[in-house]
Amino acid sequence: MKTFLLNGTWQATNVRTGEGYPAQVPGFIQKDLMEQGVLPNEYDTLFEPKIEWVEHDAWTYRRSFELSEELLASEALEMVFEGVDTFAEIELNGKAIGSTENMFMSYRFNVKGIAKARNELVVRISSPTETLKEKEKAFGEDLFLWNGISPRLFGRKAQYGYGWDWGARVATVGIHKAVKVEGYEQLRGEHLGYRLTSISQDKAIVNAHHKIVNVRGTAFEAEVTYTIYDGEQAVAVKKETVSAAPGERVYETSLEIANPKRWYPLGHGEAHLYRLVVEVAAKDASYALDCSVGLREVKIKMPYDEQGRKFLIEVNGISILCKGVNWIPLKLWPNLDTAEEYRQEIEDIAAANMNMIRVWGGGTYENHDFFAECDRLGIMVWQDFMFACGDYPDDDAFSELVRKEADFVLDEFGSHPSIVLWCGNNENMFFIERSRKKRKHGFGEKLYFDVLKEVCRKDTLRPYWPTSPYMLTFDDSRYEGDYGDLHSWYVWGQTHPYEEYREVNGRFLSEFGMQSYPSMKVMDAVDAEADLRDPKFDAMQKAPNGIQRLFYYTVGDYRLPATKEQFVYVNQLLQANALRFGVEHWVSRMPDTSGALIWQWSDLWPSISWALVDYGKVKKPSYYYMKRTFQAPNVVAKITPGQAEATLHLIHDNGDFEGQVTIEFYDLATDKVVKTEERGVKAYGHRSTELDKLNVGGFDAATTIVFVNLLSSGGERLARQAYTLGKPHQLKLKPAALTVTTKPLENGDTLISISTDAFAKDAGLLNVVGTLSDNYFDLVAGETREVVLKGKLPEGFAIEAASLNGVKTIGYV
Numbered sequence: 001m002k003t004f005l006l007n008g009t010w011q012a013t014n015v016r017t018g019e020g021y022p023a024q025v026p027g028f029i030q031k032d033l034m035e036q037g038v039l040p041n042e043y044d045t046l047f048e049p050k051i052e053w054v055e056h057d058a059w060t061y062r063r064s065f066e067l068s069e070e071l072l073a074s075e076a077l078e079m080v081f082e083g084v085d086t087f088a089e090i091e092l093n094g095k096a097i098g099s100t101e102n103m104f105m106s107y108r109f110n111v112k113g114i115a116k117a118r119n120e121l122v123v124r125i126s127s128p129t130e131t132l133k134e135k136e137k138a139f140g141e142d143l144f145l146w147n148g149i150s151p152r153l154f155g156r157k158a159q160y161g162y163g164w165d166w167g168a169r170v171a172t173v174g175i176h177k178a179v180k181v182e183g184y185e186q187l188r189g190e191h192l193g194y195r196l197t198s199i200s201q202d203k204a205i206v207n208a209h210h211k212i213v214n215v216r217g218t219a220f221e222a223e224v225t226y227t228i229y230d231g232e233q234a235v236a237v238k239k240e241t242v243s244a245a246p247g248e249r250v251y252e253t254s255l256e257i258a259n260p261k262r263w264y265p266l267g268h269g270e271a272h273l274y275r276l277v278v279e280v281a282a283k284d285a286s287y288a289l290d291c292s293v294g295l296r297e298v299k300i301k302m303p304y305d306e307q308g309r310k311f312l313i314e315v316n317g318i319s320i321l322c323k324g325v326n327w328i329p330l331k332l333w334p335n336l337d338t339a340e341e342y343r344q345e346i347e348d349i350a351a352a353n354m355n356m357i358r359v360w361g362g363g364t365y366e367n368h369d370f371f372a373e374c375d376r377l378g379i380m381v382w383q384d385f386m387f388a389c390g391d392y393p394d395d396d397a398f399s400e401l402v403r404k405e406a407d408f409v410l411d412e413f414g415s416h417p418s419i420v421l422w423c424g425n426n427e428n429m430f431f432i433e434r435s436r437k438k439r440k441h442g443f444g445e446k447l448y449f450d451v452l453k454e455v456c457r458k459d460t461l462r463p464y465w466p467t468s469p470y471m472l473t474f475d476d477s478r479y480e481g482d483y484g485d486l487h488s489w490y491v492w493g494q495t496h497p498y499e500e501y502r503e504v505n506g507r508f509l510s511e512f513g514m515q516s517y518p519s520m521k522v523m524d525a526v527d528a529e530a531d532l533r534d535p536k537f538d539a540m541q542k543a544p545n546g547i548q549r550l551f552y553y554t555v556g557d558y559r560l561p562a563t564k565e566q567f568v569y570v571n572q573l574l575q576a577n578a579l580r581f582g583v584e585h586w587v588s589r590m591p592d593t594s595g596a597l598i599w600q601w602s603d604l605w606p607s608i609s610w611a612l613v614d615y616g617k618v619k620k621p622s623y624y625y626m627k628r629t630f631q632a633p634n635v636v637a638k639i640t641p642g643q644a645e646a647t648l649h650l651i652h653d654n655g656d657f658e659g660q661v662t663i664e665f666y667d668l669a670t671d672k673v674v675k676t677e678e679r680g681v682k683a684y685g686h687r688s689t690e691l692d693k694l695n696v697g698g699f700d701a702a703t704t705i706v707f708v709n710l711l712s713s714g715g716e717r718l719a720r721q722a723y724t725l726g727k728p729h730q731l732k733l734k735p736a737a738l739t740v741t742t743k744p745l746e747n748g749d750t751l752i753s754i755s756t757d758a759f760a761k762d763a764g765l766l767n768v769v770g771t772l773s774d775n776y777f778d779l780v781a782g783e784t785r786e787v788v789l790k791g792k793l794p795e796g797f798a799i800e801a802a803s804l805n806g807v808k809t810i811g812y813v
Contacts, residue, residue, distance in 0.1 A: 419462055
């Protein structure tokens with residue numbers, strides 16, 4: 001096959017004004033106009049009304065290009081658009097060649113006889129908003145939703161573009177994936193994949209399949225060779241002669257791998273990858289395709305128990321404690337992420353002892369590089385289909401569009417072993433139940449319980465779950481938390497105290513979260529002089545009553561700081577406290593609770609949000625708190641203020657454990673350990689085990705820190721958790737002088753040492769971009785902690801350390 005790539009600089013013209021601008025493909029017109037200074041960028045956080053006009057206009061993209069005689073002479077000549085956002089009519093040399101209506105799918109058009117040596121390509125993109133309004137009007141029924149505008153429900157377009165409770169409204173317009181011309185003889189292939197027919201310790205049977213497209217009107221013979229490689233070694237080979245029928249047809253064969261190596265989630269074994277290659281040779285043409293293969297069996301198991309039914313994701317016979325985050329797109333610009341950007345983000349997720357990412361249904365299907373990185377690191381992916389928070393139309397035309405999208409998604413991404421579950425949507429069960437009150441079947445019910453379910457039947461590598469959350473019933477209020485998965489939003493969403501997390505005994509927490517401000521790096525980039533109630537900062541908060549809730553939760557844990565910078569510091573600690581409180585509870589219940597997925601991983605603009613990593617790529621304290629909480633094996637103490645007895649839990653979700661737990665009671669007044677307890681522990685299976693009770697009575701909450709340590713049988717310290725007996729504002733902290741030194745390491749990383757003369761609460765390095773091995777921890781008097789930063793500190797960066805001891809508060813609270 002011969003390929004001519006049409007990426008690069010095109011010319012985009014506003015149809016209304018006639019103004020022309022250089023435009024990048026892949027790209028979006030809003031991004032181009034921001035970079036050219038025509039529009040303000042996202043750091044002008046009041047930019048939304050200033051840029052909205054772009055989405056209401058039609059835009060024409062065009063470019064000229066030349067094709068070689070060799071390419072033009074190809075038996076088949078096709079133009080491929082891997083992604084257009086969204087409604088476009090496409091012309092080549094003045095002739096219509098096709099149209100697009102779904103930004104999640106690729107399109108292929110026959111241009112044989114139309115393409116010439118010199119060509120003019122025109123892509124006329126309609127206003128997405130105006131087009132969607134017309135579709136809504138034609139539908140004739142009012143649809144309900146949360147977030148954005150109701151017309152968004154009628155388009156197969158990234159839903160978050162119309163604004164969400166963490167994101168700005170930037171309804172993108174553009175050609176966001178590659179454009180190319182492909183020429184070939186006789187045949188081409190696509191969508192190489194596989195099914196795992198059976199696997200045992202001795203052998204695995206893999207059914208490989210792919211589609212052959214025969215562009216001739218008659219059948220012909222082709223030699224097909226399938227090879228599975230383990231590294232450079234071929235471990236299974238199958239050669240066949242097939243009769244390639246005219247048109248498109250899927251061909252498959254079975255291969256046997258001796259002594260197979262399985263793909264395991266992070267923390268449970270090697271994420272072993274094989275490589276499947278198919279080579280097809282006919283009389284006049286040949287091609288080869290390849291994909292990764294991960295041998296694993298995935299099941300959802302829901303055994304009955306006294307509470308209801310568990311929700312267990314089982315991989316290779318092991319019930320996995322799923323620890324991780326919800327993923328929204330990394331940028332305002334869907335699918336413009338690079339392999340390196342994905343690598344950095346997913347390595348950081350793995351470094352935080354997380355093993356699952358839920359790709360949320362209001363964003364986009366990420367690029368192959370995203371899934372390849374998850375494949376490599378053993379990160380499981382819960383993949384939503386792209387529907388979120390609303391009534392979706394379910395007429396025949398829309399249902400057929402959804403079916404085509406689902407077929408494409410399964411064919412395109414289904415070979416990635418990291419995807420362990422397809423899910424029909426995000427939070428649309430509520431809307432189904434609501435609309436069932438006025439129609440027999442709720443809006444979208446047909447899509448999730450019929451169309452998508454039926455498409456996913458062909459995928460035997462992973463199960464399908466119709467909606468999230470889902471309690472196995474059309475009346476979720478009766479069984480909330482006892483069945484299926486749960487989005488827990490009483491905390492934050494209804495402003496309940498985060499201590500109520502211990503009353504939430506959901507079987508799988510697929511969403512929960514607590515907000516905080518971003519780092520001062522981001523705040524200062526917006527406006528270094530503004531106070532926290534400046535309109536620029538208010539605009540960064542998209543959640544209803546969000547500012548009020550931030551202050552409510554923060555003053556529950558801390559005295560009010562006297563400066564903006566210190567308020568941001570303690571507010572971020574509040575987020576960390578709340579998430580830790582909930583996550584410790586849920587992981588301590590494994591297998592009765594088997595999942596804790598935090599909302600959300602990162603920000604896609606300068607936002608006040610639930611993110612663990614802000615838009616400046618600074619990791620908040622909550623990232624490091626979660627890293628320590630999610631580690632395995634681990635030990636956690638569930639201490640309740642005012643109660644003399646606490647429960648201790650050994651978390652050994654990665655298997656059997658034998659070792660020792662040491663508890664130290666540290667007195668802030670004397671800076672000494674005043675009591676130590678030691679306990680031998682032994683536990684079996686992939687679960688959590690409750691240990692003997694811990695007596696904390698008789699200690700003053702104002703002057704006591706409890707350190708709980710987990711040691712191996714050989715005495716190595718594996719985990720250390722620090723607890724207060726009350727709220728942080730009760731602590732009587734002495735001034736602590738923090739000393740920081742840095743040293744470059746031979747491998748290019750940076751060693752940072754932090755020392756203190758007195759106990760320092762939540763000692764942290766501020767505004768550091770990148771990945772530290774640890775941060776925001778408690779230091780005892782005289783202690784030095786060494787942490788490693790991947791790479792070097794930025795040129796001219798002045799490292800700054802802070803602790804709760806140094807926070808100055810207003811006097812009357």
